[in-house]
Amino acid sequence: MKSILSVAIAFCLTLVLVSCGTSKMMFENSSVVPAATGEVKVKKDKNENYAIDVSVKNLAPPQKLSPSKDLYMVWMEDGKNPVQKLGRIDPSSSLKGSLTALATVKPTKLFITAEDNAEVTYPTGEVVLTTKK
Numbered sequence: 001m002k003s004i005l006s007v008a009i010a011f012c013l014t015l016v017l018v019s020c021g022t023s024k025m026m027f028e029n030s031s032v033v034p035a036a037t038g039e040v041k042v043k044k045d046k047n048e049n050y051a052i053d054v055s056v057k058n059l060a061p062p063q064k065l066s067p068s069k070d071l072y073m074v075w076m077e078d079g080k081n082p083v084q085k086l087g088r089i090d091p092s093s094s095l096k097g098s099l100t101a102l103a104t105v106k107p108t109k110l111f112i113t114a115e116d117n118a119e120v121t122y123p124t125g126e127v128v129l130t131t132k133k
Contacts (some may be wrong), residue, residue, distance in 0.1 A: 025110065025131040032114070032128040033060050040110050040131060050106050052076070052086065054099040056129065059091040062114045065128075069114035074099050075123050076107040086110075088118055 027038040038056035045051050054074055062069040074086040086101040089112065111130035113123045 027056070027110075027112075027129040027131055030129050032065065032126055033058075036060070036129055038129060040107075042107060044106070045102075048104075050103045052099075052101045052103060052107060052110070054086075054089060054097075054101075054110065056089065056091070056097045056112070058095050059089075059097055059129075060095065061091060065114055065126075069125060070116050071114075071118055072097070072112050072128065073115045073118070073120065073123070073125070074101070074110060074112050076103060077109040077111075078103075078105040079108045081105065083123060085121065 022041050022043040025040040025042070027036070027040070030036050035058040036056060037058060038054065040055075041053040043051045043053075059072070062072055072089045072091070074089050076084050076086055078084075084103065086103070087099050089097045089099045091097040109131050111123075111127050113125040113127050115123075115125040
């Protein structure tokens with residue numbers, strides 16, 4: 001009897017831990033910025049929102065692109081709603097960048113575009129990095 005109860009408790013704990021776990025998406029190689037790499041971690045918080053952590057490495061300054069751009073913007077898709085802007089990501093002098101955002105729906109795809117203006121409400125620039133859908 002104790003062993004059945006122990007197995008049941010272990011199974012329930014496993015389900016809880018897996019359902020609260022962090023999912024990870026990797027950015028695909030880019031022809032626009034070939035050296036750039038990165039990942040996205042998504043975790044559901046206690047308020048039923050999704051914490052999204054984006055980190056990139058070897059992301060050249062947008063001014064070095066051809067044509068030159070002013071900034072990078074991070075966007076998400078969830079498969080049901082229009083594309084949502086998550087925010088701006090600025091690579092440091094060491095070519096690393098990060099962004100943390102919250103969303104009410106779980107993203108299925110994230111991508112980064114090079115833009116001329118931070119006020120854009122829809123991606124207009126070239127996609128420099130994208131995750132698999």
